[in-house]
Amino acid sequence: MRLSRYFLPVLKETPADAQIVSHRLMLRAGMIRQQAAGIYSWLPLGYKVLRRIEQIVHEEQQRAGHIPVLMPTLQSADLWRESGRYDGYGEEMLRMQDRHGRDMLFSPTAEEMFTDTFRAYVKSYKDLPLTIYQIQWKFRDEIRPRFGVMRGREFLMKDGYNFDLTKEAALHAYNRHLVSYLRTYERMGLQAIPMRAESGPIGGDDTHEFLVLAETGESGVFYDSEITELRFGERAIDYDSVEQCQAVLEEFTSRYARTDDTHEQSVFEAQVPEARRREARGIEVGQIFYFGTKYSEPLGATVSDGEGNQVPVHMGSHGIGVSRLLGALIEANHDENGIIWPEGVTPFHCGIVNLRQGDAATDAACEDLYKAITAKGLDPLYDDRDERAGAKFATMDLIGLPWRITVGPRGLKSGVVELTSRRSGESEELAPETVVDRLAEIYALG
Structure with missing residues (x-):
């Protein structure tokens, strides 16, 4: 591309309302333009990076055996009433009515819609395991949207959902996702650490959030300096192997701890020599959940188990903040002169x-x-x-x-x-x- 023919509206001055580095640099570099609070137009340079990130996510999801689909951004409120979440989700959900007076909502997440699709077509254990995912725009009406694309109201997200016959099989899907996410972030030039987290309104017993190391991160983490030497992209990982996924997972998760968790910290100190211990901040860029039958039971997503029984499937969901990742990349890769793109996501080589x-x-x-x-x-x-x-x-x-x-x-x-x-x-x-x-x-x- 010749710059004389490109649309690159760079700014010489730093916008006064931009509070963090990524927001300032994305505005100055002509990557985004704010249209309303927490809502942005993606200009050519920003859109180019967004698509590179999206492509990496697609490739790594499909490498792990996951199948892409695309669901609508608008959902029927009836599905959420079935699951019991419609009234409890809160004011972050943007509710509306169509011209016929039917209650609708702009998707903040998609557990109900994926479960509804599954129950319409999958009837037998022979069709399991199954993992489907999408990369789609979401909307959450944050009370104070800030920090540019890091905490906007409209955002691009990869959300995937696994359906399995047993808890053991669903936990393997969980581990498979964890490993595939580590490979995904690595390809973008990021060091990501999966920390045990709270499940929030999505629910479930097991969940990890993925933190990208950056000085401006909101979460504290202790980590083993050798963690930065682990390279999953160089390994031929068999995602169908329970043992191999578990062994990679254990190799990684033994090397970090939350700074606000004294138990995790004591385990970490017992396992990692003092000379290799580091403390840093992290930005959340993804999260995975196992929530069992939380959605399959109320929505009737069951399969025959081969012995004449109809049983609810075990589920999990797995998200990556695609647009948020762009901000996190800049937070982790910049200097006083501007952005420093890793080769894997650069808009131009x-x-x-x-x-x-x-x-x-x-x-x-x-x-x-x-x-x-x-x-x-x-x-x-x-x-x-x-x-x-x-x-x-x-x-x-x-x-x-x-x-x-x-x-x-x-x-x-x-x-x-x-x-x-x-x-x-x-x-x-x-x-x-x-x-x-x-x-x-x-x-x-x-």
Whole structure:
């Protein structure tokens, strides 16, 4: 994409009402625009990152054997009355009526709708286990929406639901989700820790929330420094194996503790050497639940068990805050100049800065680089504006592309361009064709 043809409404000044780093930088980088309290338009740069995050979530869900669907954002209140949650959910639920006077609601979560779909079609234990999921917009009417996309009223969420014959099978689904989530966050360049949590209005006996380590996090956590060396993406995990999922889970969960839980802290201290203990803050970006028959019993989601009995299925739900993740990524990856995107979620793989727009040799070199990088299957952003070099560098730093290629007359006379890492700030001079190969190697392309 050529920046002269792109819609990137960056701001020079920091908006006064933006309280946290991610909100400030998303507004300044032209990623979002507020339409109402807690409700945002996603502008091209922000939408591009949102779609990259969504794609990673889809890929890891399907790798774990989960099946995508798409449910409506509007639900009938009758389903919620069946489950007993309609009156008790609270004012966060946006209630409305259609033109015929039927009570409706804008989905804050989807347990009832998924359970209703299941009970309409699945009748036998032979059709289990089953896990279906969606990535869909939700609405919760927060009394004080704040912090941009971190605590908005409208948000994009992945919610999945497993249906199993027994509690043991449902707990395996729970562990499978936990492992798949760790892989998901890892691919985004995030260190996530699954902490035991409260279930809230969703209910259930077992639940973990996933915290991304960041200085601005709302939750405290002790962790083993070696936890950052665990790499699930490098392992061929058999998600159907109860034993393997459990062993990965135990390897990870023995290495952290809540700071506000004295029992967890004492266990942690007994297991982790003092030299490896660290304390940090975390931002919640996902949660998983096992809630047994809480929804299947009142909604009649039963199957035959093979012995002539109709039994309610055991269920769990599993959420990832897709739009919230974007804010968390920025909270965990920024400096005083702007965003620093991890390679896995960057909106563009690199930026090309032309230091002398209008110079025939420099223009030609940039055009050749742009075409060669694109031919490798990468997506570069070419700053071809007639702007001073300082303004171009400031824009690139603000929007946070991981790699910048700087092309100028002086370097071209020596046959080189400059490749700069946004994260480290380190630069090296390379031949143009070598830069293309280096980027292809970084992004694991042939």
